Amino acid sequence: MGSSTPLVKAVKGMNDILPAEIARWHAVEGAFARAMQRQGYREVRTPYVEPTPLFVRAIGEATDVVEKEMYSFTRHDEPLTLRPEGTAGAIRAYVEHGVHNQEPVTRWYYLGPMFRAERPQRGRYRQFYQLGAECIGDPGPGCDAEMIDALAGFLREIGVAAPDVFINSIGSGDTRARYKDALVAALTPMKDELSADSQRRLATNPLRILDSKHPADAEAVARAPTILDFLSDADRAHWDELRRDLDALGTPYTVDPKLVRGLDYYTRTLFEIKGAYDKLGAGSTLLGGGRYDGMVKDLGGPEVPAIGFAAGLERLLIASDVEAPKSVVDVFVAPVGDGTQAAGLVLARDVRRAGLRCEVDTRKASMKAQLRRANALGARVCLILGDREVNQGVVEMKELAGHVQEAVARADVVARVAAVVASPVPEASPKEGGA
C-alpha cells in the first residue's frame, strides 16, 4: 500500500555515502593519512563554519567561489559561511594559536567536507570531500617539489593510472602586477572577441581569463604573453630550482603557463594533477594547489610563506581502482534453538574481546537464514550453537569458504577461531560435476 507522506530528499548535489561505498572511502583516506604522516604531517581539524570575512579576505572578492558559490547565512548577527575549502580555516587557526612561535615549519593535513553552490555533475558536488595539506614556514622550492612528487606517488599508490602533473609559476606580487598590465594591454584590443565573462574579468581579475573554458577566449589567450616571460629574478630562480628538484626526483611534469587556478591567494608555484579523463571528463582535475606566501600576513600573522594542496576525494574514488574489502565481519555466531540465545551473546562477546569482528543473530532466525546472513557478511567462520552443543560444552565451527565443520570445546573455540581468521583463505574447492 502506498503512503501519502511526501518523501524528504537530500539537498541536490549533496550525497549520502552508504556503507557499501564507505569501505573504498576508508581505503583512500587511510592511504592518504599514512602518506602524509610518512612526511611528518599531522592532522588538524578546523570548524566547518567560519566567519564570512575570512573567505572574502583569504580567497578574494573577485573569485567564483566568493562571488557565487558560498553557502552564507547570518546567525546572532554574525555573517557565517560553510567552508568552501580548507586553507583559509587552517591559516586562521595557525595565526590564532600563534603556531609560528612554537615551530619553524608546520605541516598539517586535513580531510573533510567542503561546500560550494556549483552546478552538480559527475565529480562536482555541492558538498564534497577534500584531502588536503598545508606546509607553513618553508619558502621552497625544495618543499614544493617534494609535495608534488609525493602527491604523484600517492595517486599511484591508490591505483590512479598515469596521473598528469601540470606546473606553473605566477610569481610574486610585483611580477603579477607587471604581467596583469601586459595582459590587459594585449587583450583590450581584442575585447569584443572575448566571452562576456572574460570581458568583465578584464577589469576585475584578468588572470582568470587564461583558464577560461569558453571557445571564444582561446584564440585571444593563445596570442597573449605568458607570465613565465615576466618573472622577476628571484621568482625565476625559485621556478628554475623547482624544476631541477622535480627532475632530480624523476617526477614527469608539463609546464602550463596558462595554469592560474581559481583562488586569488596564490604566489609563485602552482600545480594541478589530472587523470582518468575517460571517467571524469571536464572534471578531471584530481587535485590542485600552490604556494600562497602572503596569506599568513593577510590574516594578521607575521610574514610566513606557505604551500598546500587539496584533492577531491570523490574524484579520486572515481579515478582509483582500489577495491573495498568484501567482508564486514570475521565471525558469525548462529544460535539455533530455544535456549541458545544467551550462550550465543556470551560467545560473540568473547570473540570480540579477542579483537575479531563478530555479528550474532538475535532474531532467532532459522539455521538456513543465519547461514545466508553469515555468507552475505563475508564471515570466515560461522559458530553454530544448538541446544545439544550448549549442553555438551562445545561449538560447531564451520569454515564457510572451505565447507569444513568440526565440533570444538567451548573453552578452546575463541583461540581456534582466531587462528583460522589469521590464516590464509583456502582456495575454493571445485564444485562436484562442475564444468
Ligand code: HAM
Ligand atoms: P581547489 O582547486 O578549489 O583548491 O580544489 C581542490 C580540489 O577539490 C579540486 O582539484 C577538485 O578535485 C576538488 N573540488 C573542488 N570543487 C569541487 C566540487 N564542487 N566537487 C567535487 N570536488 C571538488 C582548493 O580548494 C585549495 N584550498 C587547495 C590548496 C590548499 N591550495 C593551497 N593549499
